[in-house]
Amino acid sequence: MPGALEVLSRKQGVIVGDDVMALFKYAREHKFAIPAINVTSSSTVVASLEAARDAKSPIILQVSQGGAAYFAGKGVSNTNQFASINGAIAAAHYIRAIAPAYGIPVVLHTDHCAKKLLPWLDGMLDEDEKYFQAHGEPLFSSHMIDLSEEEKDENIAITKKYLERAAPMKQWLEMEIGITGGEEDGVDNTGVDNSALYTQPEDIYDVYAALSSVSPYFSIAAGFGNVHGVYKPGNVKLHPELLGSHQAYTKEQIKGTEDKPLFLVFHGGSGSSKEEFLTAISHGVVKVNLDTDLQFAYLQGIRDYMLTKKDYIMKQVGNPEGDDKPNKKYFDPRVWVREGEKTMSARVKEALSDFNTANQL
Ligand SMILES: O=C(CO)COP(=O)(O)O
Ligand SMILES: O=C[C@H](O)COP(=O)(O)O
Ligand SMILES: [Zn+2]
Numbered sequence: 320m321p322g323a324l325e326v327l328s329r330k331q332g333v334i335v336g337d338d339v340m341a342l343f344k345y346a347r348e349h350k351f352a353i354p355a356i357n358v359t360s361s362s363t364v365v366a367s368l369e370a371a372r373d374a375k376s377p378i379i380l381q382v383s384q385g386g387a388a389y390f391a392g393k394g395v396s397n398t399n400q401f402a403s404i405n406g407a408i409a410a411a412h413y414i415r416a417i418a419p420a421y422g423i424p425v426v427l428h429t430d431h432c433a434k435k436l437l438p439w440l441d442g443m444l445d446e447d448e449k450y451f452q453a454h455g456e457p458l459f460s461s462h463m464i465d466l467s468e469e470e471k472d473e474n475i476a477i478t479k480k481y482l483e484r485a486a487p488m489k490q491w492l493e494m495e496i497g498i499t500g501g502e503e504d505g506v507d508n509t510g511v512d513n514s515a516l517y518t519q520p521e522d523i524y525d526v527y528a529a530l531s532s533v534s535p536y537f538s539i540a541a542g543f544g545n546v547h548g549v550y551k552p553g554n555v556k557l558h559p560e561l562l563g564s565h566q567a568y569t570k571e572q573i574k575g576t577e578d579k580p581l582f583l584v585f586h587g588g589s590g591s592s593k594e595e596f597l598t599a600i601s602h603g604v605v606k607v608n609l610d611t612d613l614q615f616a617y618l619q620g621i622r623d624y625m626l627t628k629k630d631y632i633m634k635q636v637g638n639p640e641g642d643d644k645p646n647k648k649y650f651d652p653r654v655w656v657r658e659g660e661k662t663m664s665a666r667v668k669e670a671l672s673d674f675n676t677a678n679q680l
């Protein structure tokens with residue numbers, strides 16, 4: 320069996336624990352990153368899985384706090400994160416059930432969780448622990464905690480506490496230090512000081528030192544100018560080469576033998592160039608988050624369908640081919656939503672090719 324599958328004990332469906340570690344190690348060594356796609360529905364899940372299957376790639380599917388609430392349904396109250404907790408759990412069970420049908424390994428992850436959203440993470444961890452009791456593994460492969468808005472010491476201390484909770488389940492934890500600009504989950508970072516967007520090597524080492532004393536299953540989303548969303552070219556200045564300094568500094572501090580002791584995550588992938596991705600990947604980025612570009616890609620197919628089929632979707636009966644012609648085969652959501660899945664899937668495939676993920680299984 321060639322490629323990454325060789326290092327995995329579970330070769331299809333949601334992977335956890337040592338398999339997640341093995342996959343990220345393999346990716347770091349073979350210089351590819353796995354796209355992490357923000358999914359909000361079964362439709363965006365299958366569009367992503369289809370692309371990964373066709374490109375013989377692993378994939379990461381993640382829900383944001385808002386995406387999880389959407390999964391539950393906008394009609395469900397989100398008081399005390401009720402919808403976000405239940406929606407994330409529903410998404411997890413759905414993804415666990417359907418992923419094996421695509422024959423590829425899938426990492427099931429949750430996105431940014433700022434301090435004020437910690438009850439969301441707490442609710443998911445309660446469910447992880449229940450699932451662990453019953454099945455010997457957590458429900459989610461991994462979660463993200465994002466205390467990058469807090470002071471460094473507080474960020475590290477709270478993150479460490481959460482890693483202590485995740486560690487017995489061999490659950491992965493992604494943390495953020497250095498702020499991702501733009502907007503995430505209603506947290507507006509558009510006005511933050513520019514220097515806060517670029518994490519320093521010393522800060523990364525402090526994170527590494529604190530977290531590695533608890534568990535090896537963690538990754539760091541280090542800011543190197545990343546911004547969520549897509550902006551006019553030239554407005555975002557990425558410095559992915561800084562990630563190389565983080566690896567070198569940590570290696571030196573721990574007197575390590577590995578050139579890339581850290582697992583790094585690239586946030587705000589939309590709108591970045593292939594060259595920026597490849598530089599970041601060469602410095603140990605194993606996961607690239609992509610949302611905005613895929614939201615737009617999903618829209619494109621549906622938008623074009625509505626525009627080109629306009630005369631077939633205005634009424635149930637009657638179109639340019641005759642007043643008595645039924646339009647059911649045009650307004651069936653399986654037809655027009657499918658057009659969005661196709662364009663989204665094509666964009667995921669492009670990412671898989673850009674990040675050198677394609678054909679790694
Ligand atoms: O980082 C992201 C999700 O956490 C995605 O960012 P983009 O929307 O810029 O792709
Ligand atoms: O954090 C960035 C992701 O794109 C999540 O976005 P969202 O909060 O709109 O779901
Ligand atoms: Zn953040």
Ligand SMILES: [Zn+2]
Binds near residue numbers: 431499547
């Ligand atoms: Zn992000």
